[in-house]
Amino acid sequence: QRVGGPWRPGVRTRRADSREQLAALLRAAADDPFDLEAGPLLRAALIDGPDGQTLALTAHHIVFDAQSLPILLDDLREEYAAGGSEAGAPGRQFRELAAVTERPAPEALARWTDTLRDAPSRLGLAAPAVPEPHGTVPIALPDGLLRRMRPLQERLGMSWFMVASAALTALLHHATGDPRLTFGFPVDTRERDAFARVVGPCLNTVVVPTRCDADTTVGAFLEAVRDGVLDALEDRYVPFAHVVEALNPPRVAGTTPYLDVVLAPQTRAHTPPRVGDARLLPLESAQGSATYGKFALTVGLAVTGERLSGEMVYRGDRLPVDAVRELARLYPLFLAAFAEPGESTVAQLAASLGATRGALRAEVDPGTAVTTSRATAVLAEPEAGVEQRVAAIWASVLGLDPARAPGAEANFFDCGGTSLKLVTLHAELCRAFGTELPVQRLFESTTVGAMARLVARPESPPVAAGSRSGDLDARAAARRRTRRPGTGGRV
Incomplete structure (x- = not known):
């Protein structure tokens, strides 16, 4: 990673004579590729349109994460309210945060290696005989699911994400027949008092190992996943690359150790944010998420108001589309059942929901490295x-x-x-x-x-x-x- 010096983006001015032309200019601004070598990786354009001015900001994901947006909007509000005068001294910069996080505490790294030392670095998935295209399968989550989770969350001290993670990993344990697996999720590394307002790619990936035996109850599994997520968050500042380097697991070309399964949670504003009298609207990516293809299975979950939505993004060389569709069909059933767990074991619950044990089981050692x-x-x-x-x-x-x-x-x-x-x-x-x-x-x-x-x-x-x-x-x-x-x- 290279962190450059202070830099001020230029603002391009454009004109649109109609709303259709404005929409085309905004789409063109979003679709224009970035040059990662030459930059810049943040672009600004001010468009004079039929209904006033539109400010378009386009950023590359390697310099701007999701949490950067509300911070940037707050800064824009302050500048807007200041009316052109100096709104305040600049805050801490990403280069300062990067310098801190690149030197993890030795005891934190030791805890990671102890946690993952015996964990499988690769999930035992039965890959299709002929690689298929990568793709995305939507998850049909019912309305009211978040509300149904709340009593459980209050009783066990869990977040909705912990419940969702437990339901997914329980399904994968049953589908692969593996008693042990790992999943990862992105975390914000700016949650220190000094760096809370930093704009940049302030993300790390953490890994949670899980174990589910034949006699593991749903309640016990929920608590274990809760504790695993909390432990991962405790040491979230240790760069994932340092953890992998310390553990040195078997490498398999085209995969990332411990991250065959990744959960990506989001919380979206129910109403568009405003800066002064201006209403801000995101321009959704036209590029399909199926092109990402970095992990075998990525489960995206988003909360908008009281609504939980989701999708499964998969690599066609690791999972066949029919298997992902079955996972997407079963996952809402597991999640609803986990929201109101009884005394049954995970295996009993899975059987009652019609899940086939070992349906995704690989026939070869998933940890085998390329020869x-x-x-x-x-x-x-x-x-x-x-x-x-x-x-x-x-x-x-x-x-x-x-x-x-x-x-x-x-x-x-x-x-x-x-x-x-x-x-x-x-x-x-x-x-x-x-x-x-x-x-x-x-x-x-x-x-x-x-x-x-x-x-x-x-x-x-x-x-x-x-x-x-x-x-x-x-x-x-x-x-x-x-x-x-x-x-x-x-x-």
Whole structure:
């Protein structure tokens, strides 16, 4: 991670003569790709429209997390109320928080290693015989579910997220037949008094190990998950990368240890926020969440007022769509049952809900790492064959016609690629070629031919982090010059 010095964004001015033109300008502002090397990663535009002025702010997710938005809105309100005069001294900066969190307390890291030492680093999932496209399956959660959870939350001292996590992991224990598994969730690292108002990517990922045996009751499992989440939050400032480095679990190309399952909670404003007389509206991403593809299963849960909604985002090389649909069908049943638990065991409850034990069980050891023989075999493959395979994976990630796969000189970003899609491509290439590559290498090799050479000879030296060659600058400039209107994707 590189943290730059102080910087002030420029504001572009535009004009829209109709509401339709205004909507098109806003969509174009959101769809215009970011250049991660050259920046800027926060853009501002002021549009004079038929109903007044519209301020459009577009930020890349690597510099602006969800909690940054209410902080930024509060700052805008203060500046708006000040009427152009100085509203106050600048607050603490992200670079200060990053310097603190990069030095975790040794005892906190030791607690993490003790917690996860015997936990499985990979979930035993039965992958489809032929990889399927990544996708998203909505979860049909009933109205009133949050209200039904509250008595349980008060009795056991739990949040709705803890109950939702327990129901999901219980379902996965039953579906895989594994008595032990792990799940992760993102946490805010700014919750210290000195850094509460920091804007930036103030996120870490924490992991909760769970155990569910044949005689584990629903009540006991709820309490265990509650305690696991609280323990994880206690040491949330230890960077996840430090934990993985200390544990050094078996690596499997294209996956992240301990994070095959990730829960992503959100709380959304029931009514649009306001700054003075201005009403603020978010512009939802047009890019499908199925392109993310970083984890085997990501369960997104959002609270809007009294309504809980959700979706399951999955990787098609790890889970077949039919299995995810069955999980999405069963999850509301488990969640409703967990909201009002009786004395039954998890196994008894699952059976009463019609869940098939071991339906997702893998036939091989989920912790098996990729062997060197597979990674070496690609070196003997003709380069043209490697290019064809890379082009086919490109077509799958970008949603292109497989019969018209891009050629060797095609540029990923000019074909509609984005930084998030490049992360998906990275996972797919690592899995297909049985190799481990830093994702940075793909940002340095953006054509089919360059990526084919990279996976065929992964030992070639990378560009040092933080450095930029003239060639990189030239390629970044070329991408910006040659990017055609309408080919950019959302980042």
